[in-house]
Amino acid sequence: MTSTNSQSGIDVISRKDDHDGAVDRGHGVIHLVPTEQDVELRQKAVKTKAAGVEAVLKSFQYGIGEAGLLRGTLPMLQLNQAQGFDCPGCAWPESDTHRSSFEFCENGAKAVAHESDKRRATAQFFRDHSISEMSRHSDYWLEQQGRLTEPMFLDEGASHYQPIRWEDAFQLIAEELNNLDSPDQAAFYTSGKATNEAAFAYQIFARGYGTNNLPDCSNMCHEASGRALTKMMGMGKGTVKLDDFEKAELVFVVGQNPGTNHPRQLSALQTSKRNGAKIISVNPLPEAGLMGFMNPQQVSGMLGISTQLTDLFLQVKINGDIPLFKGIIKQLVEWEDERGDVIDRQFTEEFTEGMADLLANVREASWDQIVSRSGIPKNQIVQAAKWASETSRIIVCWCLGVTQHRNGTQNVQELLNLLLIRGAIGKPGAGACCVRGHSNVQGDRTMGVWEKPPQSLLDQIEKVFGFHPPQERGFDSQRTAKAMHEGKVKVLVSLGGNFLLALPDTQFTAEAIQNTDLTVRIGTKLNRADLLTGRRSLILPCLGRTEADVRPAANGKPARPQFTSTENSMGVVQSSQGKFAPASKDLMNEVAILCKMAHAVLGDRTGIDWQAWADDYDQIREGIAAVIPGCENYNQLVRQKGGFYLPNGPRKRNFTTPSGKAVMTVNPIPKDEIKPGQFAMTTVRSHDQFNTTIYGLDDRYRGLYNVRQIVMMNEADIAEQGLKPEQAIDVESHFEGETRKVCGFRVVAYPIPRQCVAMYFPEANPLIPMNSTDEFSNCPSFKHTIVSVRASGTKH
Template identity: 50%
Template sequence: MPVENDQIDISLTPVKFSHLYQTPMQHKAVGVPAIVSSLKQMLQYMHVKDAWKAAFALNQKGGFDCPGCAWPDPDDERSSLGEYCENGIKAIADEAQKKKITADFFAKHSVSAIGSWTDFEIGKQGRLTEPMLLKEGATNYTPVTWDEAFTIIANEIQSMQSPDEAVFYTSGRTSNEAAFLYQLFVRMSGTNNLPDCSNMCHESSGAGLSETIGVGKGTVSLEDIHNAELLIIMGQNPGTNHPRMLSALEKCKKHGGKIIAVNPLPEPGLMNFINPQNPLKIATGGTQLADLFLQVRINGDVALLKAIMLVLLNEEEKNPGTVFDKKFIGEHTSGYDEFIASLKTQSLKECIEESGVEENFIREAVTLIQQHKKIIVTWAMGLTQHKNAVDNIKEIVNLLLLRGSIGKPAAGVCPVRGHSNVQGDRTMGIWEKMPEAFMQKLKDVFQFEPPAKHGYDVVQSIKAMHDGKVRLFFAMGGNFLSATPDTAFTAGALRKTNLTVHVSTKLNRSHLVHGKQALILPCLGRTDIDLQSDNAQFVSCENSMGVVQMSRGVLQPPSKDLLSEVAIICQLAKKVLGNKFNIDWDELQNNYDAIRDLIEKIIPGFENYNQRVRNPGGFYLPNAVRERNFKTKTGKANFTVLPLNKIELNNDEYIMMTIRSHDQFNTTIYGMHDRYRGIHNERRVVMMHEEDMKVASLVKHEVVDLVSYYDSKERVAEKFIVVPMPIAKKCIATYFPEANVLVSVNEVAHTSNTPASKSVVVKIRKRVD
């Protein structure tokens, strides 16, 4: 059945082919090609002086935090040649573009005209320089003053029948200081509607880890990665998504560590790494990373882990006490007997079949796991965006608990965050259901009653907007439309609001799909110098391993009309709240130390915040699990009994995952090449195993439509080019956001409510034109 009332239009997913060509898939990552690519990006999009100044301040102590991934920086000395990767350079080249977008641009180009461009074309128009308003019924954005913009927002909020008619979204780029003030303003406005990008990525990690070990974050440091005996890397492509991780893997190998890579696609970044800062490695061909590659079928991870644990259990029963860490299990865990009883009911043969991995490879993995106890499991979106995503995380914990490989040096869990401060935002209170202890602190310190009712997460926000329950959608950064599932449904939801507001550095597709009115509020980027009352300010961020450090921009902003995110929040709060609360918003805007003083009063672990954040390299937040203090309901780490996940496919069906290209960070498109996979100048592709192509009578570069069926609706993504790829059989891969239309807003992970973007059942339809 066709989708009712929500057909895709050209402004959402323009179908443009760009003359695809392919090269052989690479087997090595980084090296000289990464250096060349970085130089091209800097020289093409930035002023040369700015490029070099930013590159040598990026991720340095006293410099600015990369606006890309959240991989941690070394605690000790940092490379004087540059503490960044190829995609880090792409991130700053994209943010600090020399081109500028002024009112003249919007006068020349209508919203519908811009909507016909590709996401790459939209993103490369330059930096936004002044506030813009799209009036109801208008075709073009026009300039508006900051005061007028804040008045429009304030009038909308103050005329609402309920504060819950507003939704306040946050991207992971927002600093600790801005995030704290943002959630404070929102809660003082009377709502907990604080969806954020975590809802779409590592929410499943937080849910699974909180229940099993009592903390929703990773438990290891960068030094632990270096010293681990065995790293198991699951559902992750570090060569593209967080390339600086590769140097940490190289150090682990140098120290004698072993690596198991688990993924439906062989990714060059997990196979061989050529360190671009090491001439010897460039000359000799780099470092082999993965000792073993397990090509799991999409969402076959629970089955794989169960198969591994069944073989381990068999070995333990043959030689009691030699495989499982019974001392650790007895002292620090709960639910072991129930878990083992359930595990024994599973069929090893069935688990192997469901995983898609050959038995001999599984037994090789078991041998490596048996031989080592300092084990770290890392993962990313390949595990967290399934209906059973929380089970994936819990099953990882089960394996580590059996080996006693958690809560000690060089062992534990490591969810790798994909955005620079997404973990810090959550720490600062950006969550629709913050714990009571946090809310009580807000009440005690600020003398107001925070709203008790949980707010909307991302999926709930989309549905509420679609039902007409939301009048205002406010986004602090990000590209909401392109990041979310079910593109047509989400677009229809946004269009039912009265006002959409986006705080942004650059133009993106979310600015083109709007409410009755729309505002674009341009802000400073991570690279920009932040002057408040002529005093330079810095912000702070938290990386994937719980380190908080300062970030200070080094480049002159592209316009004097830009405000910092902190300034935008403070001025909006003054306009909306007036003198209702005893807060000096002007002081907070002019002196970010005052914000950090407030954070210190609310959030544990931030004692002496202003002093410690000024220490070179920052400071670690406390992590009880590192001391084997498990703050769960049982007071121990919990084994979990989980079902075996099965995916039933008809002969003409495939399971699809949406992924990034190498020239992409989240929804930001840096270029049109996926260099490692050998796909060039095109994004509308579907990657298939050659044997699946033969069975389906498809030929290389044939153009097809992709179709999914959910909620009694047919969702169609038109015109995708078939490219052969050594992916697991009956599995296909497409890039997002182009294929997001196929992901139903109702297909979500249990508990976390994260969209199931990595396990979409689709059919491939031949075209007749």
Template identity: 40%
Template sequence: MAKQKADDPEIKPFKGPAGGWGSIRSVAEILPRERVSPEAVRELARQNKPEGFACVSCAWAKPADHHPAEFCEEGAKATAWELTTLRTTPDFFAEHTLTELRSWRDYDLEQHGRLTHPMRYDAATDKYVAVSWEEAFVEIGAELRQLDPRSVVFYSSGRTSLEASYMYGLMARMFGNQNLPDSSNMCHESTSVGLKAAIGVPVGTTRLEDFEKCDAILFFGQNVGSNAPRMLHDLRSARKRGVEIITFNPLKERGLERFTDPQNPIEMATLKETAISTQYHQVKTGGDIAAMMGIAKFLVEWHDAAVASGAPPVLDLDFIKAHTHGFGDFVHAVNQVGWDEIEHESGLAKADLEAAARIYAKAKAVLAIYGMGLTQHVKGVENVRMLVNLLLLRGNVGKAGAGPTPVRGHSNVQGQRTVGITEKTELVPVDKLEEQYGFTAPREKGLDTIESCRGVIDGSVKAFVALGGNFLRAVPETAAMEAAWPGLRVSVQIATKLNRNHLFPGAVTYLLPCLGRIEEDVQATGPQVVSVEDSTSCIHGSRGKAKPASPNLLSEPAIVAGIARQILPPNPRVDWDGWVADYARIRDAIEETYPEVFKDYNARLFTPGGFWKGNKAAERIWQTPSKKAEFLTPTGLSATGFADADGRFRLMTIRSNDQFNTTIYGYHDRFRGVKGTRDVLFMHADDIARAGLAGGQIIALESDASDGKVRRREGLIVTPYDIPQGCLGAYYPECNVLMPVEHHAEESHVPAAKSVPVRIAA
């Protein structure tokens, strides 16, 4: 297939709702483009349903009482992308060098189709050549055994199943390290750190049923229409029963404005829309702490006035006294901050924050939904803790219809952490693993994503094994990372499709194709099933039935086992072959390691709606040092980690509704009215005028980091947009080149992609 060309760029406002006929047309367009078979189209009917398969894109909850079509536009694209009949065979690699392929766009690489054979990089020809699985495993094992285990990184993508993740983490620890970075390091590690410190658990406390019991929703920094569209059904139902939805987001995102349900014939026939947000506040990127502090300030002032006058209290004093610690210090900080500072840092007027506070003050049960608009800042952990502070003021944790609700991205990114994919010893029952498998587990902290990037750049990381994903494209510091990657001794990439990471080989490089989750996985004991955990801590079975893309594919568990057998000495307590033959045995092993979470794992695997792993904070049991929920006072009102200056902008990287993470499905960001290009810079009209620019002008951005290094992104089209002044928006991952490795969240090390200091280049 020849490299495809982008359409001529077209940028004009989109006036329709999220969902509706636009979603129908988008799905109808991608199915023939991927040459999806009628059998594969029928697979959509099984998506996210009991006894069906779990969507390979987002991790939103799968209801027990499901819709006729329990998939969204983005989920349908993900399914079509996996079940495409297009193929990337050894013949393709014989025709193209890696040097040539590096000139292709991300879209063209993946669009070429599913990988069909294990491949080894041949430096003499600069091409991949086909090899046998046995050859691959033997050489990978021989190479890794020669290295210091601490110099090897085992990365995993968030779509990897619980079964494969457990095996992968065990393999790494038995090999001698905990270098287990994953997708969570790139997005919601700020949640894991922030919530753990504040309420004693690293995940949200709510479930799908809480949408039916809340009477208000606070929504921060998450684009539901593009990143978790199935949630729109829950938001629509909440609005239909009068729930107030107060949104804080720098951009006006269509899914948070209005929605037409594609499964409602009346709405589709009449073009009827449901307004989602009852208030929409365009907070400056990095200004959420200030906005939440403003709401808290109103609550404290109203409470003091109510108490003085003998009126009912505004704050939940009984809850605060019985269940929290640090309230006095937090209230002191609230009283000290001034409104001028709050308005400046948030970009919002005092009256707007008062309107939001009034809704919150009268609500009895409030969900606080958020995404990477809170987590991906230098002060991302403080963002999360401030959100908890706001909830604690009125007892909105540990009761029906209330609590923090982080929206996780990839379909099993939360579940991976549950079964041991983490660089942190304290998050894994290492004593139990040692007892179970008879080895000495490493205790030293492993490398996270940022530390792995440092290691690749400085040469201390010698080998990188990737169980899925597109690490090199997803991380910051693109140019330096691409320049350093060939210095690796070993690069092993396990994938379903070709992506940019695969085009930067180390000395010894393998590209290993795996089965997709939707495909039938037949092992020695018959067809197998896997499992995933959704954003609400519910665990679901997933049964693939589609015909595999190639008879040469192995499953993720089989590939992990193939590598493990080569890099580890024989161990009678770990039957890698037996696990691959019967995945139920892997689940038995997981249950033995985590008996409280996975009790009766195999028996409960296909429980409609999933089985809940439990959450102590939801029971108001606080696993913190104080044994109470913690009010944690922020150190300042800005989450950016840098000061404003003349000519400096806050760049937030964003995703199109035609992509999922680094996978680009096409060049039509329908909701933002952008077609045929991703080289767009969204900018306030007044900022354009002040900079002496014009809409449609082509400019470059340069990083304004303090390290003095030049980081530049050329060819961006200046596009007037409704965005707060001083803020810019541009697409991820194309603008990751502007983000230094060291521009990350404190404590969690999440890349601070939502507020990058940049300047318009001269």
């Protein structure tokens, strides 16, 4: 299955009986996304409650199945503990005062089992499987081959990876990088699972080499959140702490599916609910975890007794968030105009600016347009506004359903406007909760992984390390793909992740990657980015979070265990130390890999002893303390039980904007571009998935099993299109005269608004245009693509 990309002159349609869309650049035919063939789709009723005993059983079933009885269970007892290791899954925080003995969720258990896998992808595996043959299998199959055990090299024109010594791998990277015409012909991509020490060393390496080309996964997810928060509050992070959920009286959960993506958040929402808070869920799809939660750490939850979380479900149309929240604010302003007690005037006059323009905008807004574009009846909008008018202890949580739009930054800004007019910032039980998806994506940015670094960071790097870092803005993820496609970037180094499938427009991204001279990926398991590569490719296997990182005894010194650190969604930095035997004696921590790579490439050009950094992470942390604001005495603070909080000005009503005040914004209602017969398509993750990693083929809460190439559509729309449930259909996207197409997907009836459809990420990525991005953050629009559908085999 592939996409059409008229921009690059390619017009390819996926079929089951040929290789259209596969690519052959000397390594054999490589398939981008193999078509599911002869697979039975099973569908059950959509669930209305999440977790409970089934989640516990699934956690241990997955862990024992992949890692065995001991390795599949013992690491879970160390997961998210004060002296254990940080979950490699999401970034939801732990309590400051109490941690249970089972501080993990089903997805965390899957992430640990993914690392603890007893299976091995050894050199013999690569001898037995060409990259062409591997590409015929699904991404789930690739994950199931087990842990990588030693460095592997794919030479130009070769069909199989071969083992390579670490020293030779580093030397090859050094030769490629040092022979480029410009440092800006290289890009250094970062996954959100990289630790603080790895992220800091990585960005110092890249800048010491001479480039700010530091794309990262944040560019594709919460970049819009960071841009909105920085503009309006002076800091690109959320403002709440976990204990604010105990004090909140109203919680909005917007564009988010915590039951699948952040299950431990459900416990916080349950606490809010039991303390009397009301919860409003805003989403195009009903999500089980937001309807009912069976807490698996409580007897009632294990008995199947659930807490009803959602008091009001606002089933918004795709990209209907701005009109919805504009409607809520409009109703508040109308009440303010009537009785004068709704807007927190004391807060707004002392701490904000821009309110006059905001009030004028919402007064002029049309209720008919608000209702039509949001898809929410006015009486429900009024109900949400009534609850918001009755308290200022309001938390607004959001995730990618809000950010991954062409107006993603403005979506977030409208949510923040509601908090500001109610004075719901910088007080207990109130604030902005930007729910990060990957375990250390927020920490990566704190540590300086950013293609557009502030001048203060560059100046401090020069002051501390003595070299002059590059001043020009680098490439983000989308611009890196375009630069590779144009031949401007020749080497791509990936610290984890799956650059191929994390980006939109899979065909375009594939061509871009194959246009490079060298691709290097550091990771624990195979993914499709290891099969569709540059002219040459390296796989550098690393330790997982669960595994012990011990420097052997030498020169009279005893063996020295190393640890790393991470930052969660609420700005807490804490240590993480694996305890279990590595999957292979040839593995290194990602920190050591990067430092040894930097030593091979840079030598002593930066004045940094990279080998010393590789051997002792305390030395890296001394660098962090000297460069990163709020990290002074980092080595001491991170060793504290539970870690420490980074500074957060807006949490104390200290807004570091140019004016020193929080800035209200005017955000226009997006134009309705959906024509008759077209649909707004959003991508979603399944329950057996974390980002691009596929743990299994079931989406238990949505009642969909065994198949991922599906289109969820309203039953009335299916009938109106002359289709039948489970029928094979083709989907075509439309953007600025370009079309892209995938074929052979199956349509299923699902409770989603009319003229809206949902498809799985990354299978739907070929439909999403590379240039369809947010104006302000350049975040791709994974959550809003215009599509049309036809029965397979009929003409579009």
